[in-house]
Amino acid sequence: MEWEVVIGLETHTQLKTNTKIFSGASIKYGAEPNTQACEVSIALPGVLPVLNKEAMQCAIKFGLAINAHIAPRSVFARKNYFYPDLPKGYQISQFELPVVGKGAVTIQVPAVGKNAAYEKVVNITRAHLEEDAGKSVHGAVEGMSGIDLNRAGTPLLEIVTEPDMRSAAEAVAYAKKLHELVQWIGICDGNMQEGSFRCDVNVSVRPKGSEKLGTRREIKNLNSFKFMTQAIEYETRWQIETLEDGGTIQQATVLFNPDTGETRAMRSKEEANDYRYFPDPDLLPLVISEADKDAVRAQMPELPEAMKARFEAQYALSSYDANALTTSRDLANYFVATVEAGADAKQSANWVMGTLAAKLNAEDTSISDSPINAQQLAQLLKRISDNTISNNAAKQVFEALWNVEGSVDDIIAAKGLKQESDSGAIEAIVDEVLAANAAMVEEFKAGKEKAFNALVGQAMKASKGKANPTQVNDILKKKLS
Amino acid sequence: MALSIEDIKKVAHLARIEVSESDAVATLTKLTGILSLIEQMQAVDTTGIEPMSHSQDLSQRLRDDIVTKTNLRDEFQKNAPLLGNGSTEQAVAGGLYLVPKVIE
Numbered sequence: 001m002e003w004e005v006v007i008g009l010e011t012h013t014q015l016k017t018n019t020k021i022f023s024g025a026s027i028k029y030g031a032e033p034n035t036q037a038c039e040v041s042i043a044l045p046g047v048l049p050v051l052n053k054e055a056m057q058c059a060i061k062f063g064l065a066i067n068a069h070i071a072p073r074s075v076f077a078r079k080n081y082f083y084p085d086l087p088k089g090y091q092i093s094q095f096e097l098p099v100v101g102k103g104a105v106t107i108q109v110p111a112v113g114k115n116a117a118y119e120k121v122v123n124i125t126r127a128h129l130e131e132d133a134g135k136s137v138h139g140a141v142e143g144m145s146g147i148d149l150n151r152a153g154t155p156l157l158e159i160v161t162e163p164d165m166r167s168a169a170e171a172v173a174y175a176k177k178l179h180e181l182v183q184w185i186g187i188c189d190g191n192m193q194e195g196s197f198r199c200d201v202n203v204s205v206r207p208k209g210s211e212k213l214g215t216r217r218e219i220k221n222l223n224s225f226k227f228m229t230q231a232i233e234y235e236t237r238w239q240i241e242t243l244e245d246g247g248t249i250q251q252a253t254v255l256f257n258p259d260t261g262e263t264r265a266m267r268s269k270e271e272a273n274d275y276r277y278f279p280d281p282d283l284l285p286l287v288i289s290e291a292d293k294d295a296v297r298a299q300m301p302e303l304p305e306a307m308k309a310r311f312e313a314q315y316a317l318s319s320y321d322a323n324a325l326t327t328s329r330d331l332a333n334y335f336v337a338t339v340e341a342g343a344d345a346k347q348s349a350n351w352v353m354g355t356l357a358a359k360l361n362a363e364d365t366s367i368s369d370s371p372i373n374a375q376q377l378a379q380l381l382k383r384i385s386d387n388t389i390s391n392n393a394a395k396q397v398f399e400a401l402w403n404v405e406g407s408v409d410d411i412i413a414a415k416g417l418k419q420e421s422d423s424g425a426i427e428a429i430v431d432e433v434l435a436a437n438a439a440m441v442e443e444f445k446a447g448k449e450k451a452f453n454a455l456v457g458q459a460m461k462a463s464k465g466k467a468n469p470t471q472v473n474d475i476l477k478k479k480l481s
Numbered sequence: 482m483a484l485s486i487e488d489i490k491k492v493a494h495l496a497r498i499e500v501s502e503s504d505a506v507a508t509l510t511k512l513t514g515i516l517s518l519i520e521q522m523q524a525v526d527t528t529g530i531e532p533m534s535h536s537q538d539l540s541q542r543l544r545d546d547i548v549t550k551t552n553l554r555d556e557f558q559k560n561a562p563l564l565g566n567g568s569t570e571q572a573v574a575g576g577l578y579l580v581p582k583v584i585e
Contacts, residue, residue, distance in 0.1 A: 017546050024549030033576035034558070038550035042557060054546035075534040076541075082497055084580040097534070136583055146577030274495055279534040287540035 001244075002208040005236045006216075007171045007201060008163035011178060012156045013188040014132070014196040015058045021131050021155035022049030022092065029194050033137075037149035041134075043088040049282055055155040058187040059099045059129055060288060060296040062157060065185050065303055066124055068103025070293060076129075076283040079275045084147050085134035093158075095277040098128035099286060100157075105181065106305065107173040108323060122174045123162040129286075130156050157187070163202065163213065168232035172225050175199055184304055184329050192223045199223075203232060204249070205239045214239070215249040219256055219263055231256035235263045307332055315345035324353050330368045341378030344385060351377060355398055372401045379408040387468055393417040421468045423475065426459075429467060430475050433458045444480060452476065484513050 020027055023040035040047045063070040077095035103124040111117040132154040137146035159178065165171045179197055182188035189196050199222045204214035219235060222228045234256075239249055254263040302310075304326040311322035325335045331352070338348040356377065360367060380397055383389050389397065389412055400411045412418055420426055434441055437458055444451035459472045489509050493500040500508060554576060561571040561578060572579040 019546050019548050019550075024544065024547065026548045026550070034554045034578070035552040035576070036550075037554065037557070039553075039557070044557075050544040051541050052546050053543035056543060073540075080495070084583055137577055138582070140577060141574050141579055143582055144572075144574075144579040145581070145583045146574065147580055148577055276495065281535065284535050284537065284539050284541040 003205045003240050003243075004208045004210075005166060005168075005232075006163045006204050006206060006213060007165040007167075007232065008216075009159075009161045009165070009171060009174060010200040010202070011159045011175070012132075012198045012200075013159060013178075013182050015055050015155040015157055015187055016189050017052055017054045017058070017155055019052055019054075020153035021052050021055045021129065022153055023047075025153065027151075027154045029191075031150055033146070033148040034150060037134075037152060041149045041152045049092060049280075051283065051286065052155060055129055056099070056286065056288070056292075057296050058155070059127065059157055060293055061185045061187050061300060062127055062159070062182065063100040063103065064293070064297055064300060065181060066100075066103030066105055068124060068127070069101035070288055071097060071099055071101060071286075072288055073097065074099040074128075074286045074288070076280045076286070077277045078280045079130075079277055081275060083133070084145065085136050085149070085152065087134075087149065087152070091131060091133060092280055092283070093130035093277075094128035097285075098126040099288070100124075100127035102126070105174065105177055107170070107177045109167075109170050109173045112169055120164075120170060120173075122164045122170075125160045125162050127157050127159040130158055132156050163204075163216075168229045168236070171201060171232055172228050175228060176225060180304065180327050185301065195223065197223075199228060201228065201232060203235045203239065205236060205243065215251050217249065217252050217254050217263075217265070219254050220266075222256060227256055227258055230258075230261050231263055234261055238263065301329065304332075311335075315339065315349075317345065317349055321346075321349045321353070325349060328367070330366065334367050334370075334374050337374030338378045338381070341375045343378035343381035347381050347385070348378070351381060355395065359398075359402060371404055372398070376401055376408060383408055383412065387419065387421050388412065389417050390419050390465070390469060392465070393419065416466075418466065419468045420463055420466045421471060423471060426463070426467050426471050427475055429462050430459050430472065430479060433462055434479060441480070452480070455480075484509055484516065 014027075015021075017027065019025060020038075020041065023038050025038040025041055026036045028036065034042075040049060060070055062068075074094055075097040076092050078090040079093045079095070080090045082089055105122050105124060107120050107122055109118050109120060132151050134147055134149035134152035137148055140146045161174065165174060179190055179192075182197070183190040191197070201219045201222060202216045203219065204216035206212060206214040217235065217239070219231045222231055235254065242249060250265075252265040254265050256263050308319075308322040308326045311317045311325060312319060315322075317325070326332050335348055335352050338352065339345050356367075356370065356372070360370060380394055380401065383397070384391060384394050393412075396415060396417060397408060397411050400406070400415065401408065405411055406414065420429075433455060437455060440451045440454055440458075444455070455476055456469070456472055459476065460467055460469060463472075486505055486509060489500065489505045489512065493505070493508075558571065558573045558578070561573045564570050564572050564579070
């Protein structure tokens with residue numbers, strides 16, 4: 001039987017605020033245990049939550065970015081469960097009336113093997129504001145668990161999709177797109193190691209063509225795209241094998257073990273999902289007016305989709321190039337700055353995504369920390385365009401710029417990389433080469449095309465690589481015809 | 482809606498409240514009374530009335546995103562319970578609150 005996998009994602013994005021969602025305690029990462037756990041965070045009796053305005057604005061930003069309905073009135077609810085890192089005994093979340101309603105994200109699924117790349121729309125069911133729980137620390141004291149409540153109350157936006165994805169590749173393409181988007185609009189720092197962007201993936205399988213959804217298992221807390229791929233592929237195989245062996249799938253929460261590459265069901269607790277949600281009487285409904293939305297809209301950056309379309313139209317870039325350049329705002333801004341400093345757009349795109357991206361990757365740094373700024377890159381590209389240096393020499397200048405050896409023109413002068421474009425001088429070199437390589441000339445005249453390239457090589461060598469290769473070609477052609 | 486003793490026990494368990502057999506019976510009577518009151522209220526025709534999520538018809542006040550809380554950990558941890566088993570030490574170590582070992 002042919003099977004189809006059905007995937008939906010729930011993503012917890014930590015909002016880029018200074019303080020917690022319901023109190024004025026800092027959310028800075030890495031502080032000493034409990035030094036950022038105020039009376040609200042540790043749930044002392046008598047404290048009251050007050051909503052952080054910035055958290056609301058982040059939610060509005062996200063809603064606008066995915067073209068979603070933003071609820072004029074949304075309600076905070078208590079999700080009740082007991083766990084030591086949740087001292088109140090409930091998490092403040094949103095249930096029936098979330099702040100962000102239905103929206104959509106367009107994803108680009110990359111080509112895999114014989115399958116070509118394609119575009120797909122993933123529908124967003126909802127996004128709601130909630131607080132994070134604290135952290136349990138094991139092993140600090142024998143026989144005990146330590147509780148650090150610094151994270152308790154950190155603002156999260158939980159973004160839930162429809163079960164729209166049909167492969168691990170689609171799920172990862174969506175997660176990456178969302179990861180880019182929340183950083184683009186500045187609501188999340190996207191740091192997956194620190195847990196700022198965590199994905200829960202719901203996976204089920206069904207016979208291909210069936211309309212009915214299979215029973216799903218939820219893979220919790222995936223914090224890398226690589227693990228997400230591995231976990232979904234393993235889980236899908238496991239579910240298909242279980243069903244083909246005549247078994248059934250029990251709804252469960254599973255954890256992915258990166259060491260074994262396997263998913264394993266967590267001990268299922270009875271009534272584990274009986275959260276008894278009810279509206280939190282400590283919080284009034286969150287009212288968002290048209291004016292609130294307009295204020296946020298005014299601060300919104302141009303969105304990646306719009307920028308991509310603009311790059312295609314304004315700079316005549318291919319859809320592929322425009323898409324790659326709009327994966328992050330820093331990258332897009334760098335590209336624009338390079339073009340605005342006078343470089344050719346297509347050439348800038350090639351260098352930003354080629355040589356520069358490769359170097360940033362090799363040095364494990366980001367474009368915002370690049371030692372070569374956009375103006376320097378533009379100057380380098382201009383020196384290629386005006387024939388001052390060859391492409392090969394440009395690579396050397398690039399390396400020198402990276403090592404902060406000076407300006408483009410200083411480096412070209414210091415390294416003697418200026419290419420010879422004086423046609424008289426090149427002609428003299430070509431004449432010498434032709435005289436010294438009579439055998440090659442004969443071969444070429446006898447119809448051996450390869451001999452021509454060998455002659456070009458000799459001329460380049462004779463000029464110590466400085467002759468303009470295009471001119472060498474032209475002059476040689478003329479002399480040999 | 483008729484409640485059973487099992488419902489009482491389940492709700493008590495979810496709320497981590499210990500209820501003896503006799504308490505469960507007494508609680509069943511009280512809760513049944515409350516539910517019948519709710520049934521009476523549900524009989525009222527509320528067509529056209531917007532549901533409320535709070536008893537006051539107000540909206541949520543917002544707070545500016547500015548750090549106002551200082552580190553009061555040492556003060557708060559003076560309230561931590563004792564370790565148990567007759568220990569006079571408080572259940573804190575290295576800034577952490579200590580609880581019986583939790584294993585997922």
